[in-house]
Amino acid sequence: MKKRTAKCGTESGYQRHHRLGETACRACLDAKRDSNRRRYIISRSKHVLEKGVNLPALTVARMYLLSPVDVQLELDRIIAPDVVDELVRLHDHYVDLTRKAS
Numbered sequence: 001m002k003k004r005t006a007k008c009g010t011e012s013g014y015q016r017h018h019r020l021g022e023t024a025c026r027a028c029l030d031a032k033r034d035s036n037r038r039r040y041i042i043s044r045s046k047h048v049l050e051k052g053v054n055l056p057a058l059t060v061a062r063m064y065l066l067s068p069v070d071v072q073l074e075l076d077r078i079i080a081p082d083v084v085d086e087l088v089r090l091h092d093h094y095v096d097l098t099r100k101a102s
């Protein structure tokens with residue numbers, strides 16, 4: 001069976017160059033840079049999360065309702081269903097009251 005070769009333009013490609021003692025090509029350098037940046041963003045977001053992210057509930061509800069379905073599904077895995085229901089109820093109630101007032 002033929003051994004799979006890491007493709008250029010991927011982090012594995014970058015590592016292959018490194019293993020072979022080669023200078024990485026531009027595509028692999030870019031892939032490695034992007035990978036490092038993604039890791040940095042994930043690390044920073046975890047740090048921010050540890051500090052606590054506090055947003056007004058109505059803002060969270062609005063963000064949830066305006067999100068595409070794939071993002072809503074991701075949020076559904078993170079936020080308890082009863083909390084999502086309550087946020088949406090609060091949001092809808094607020095919107096109704098705002099409409100009445102105008």
Ligand SMILES: [Zn+2]
Pocket residue numbers: 007008009013014017024025026027028
């Ligand atoms: Zn390469």
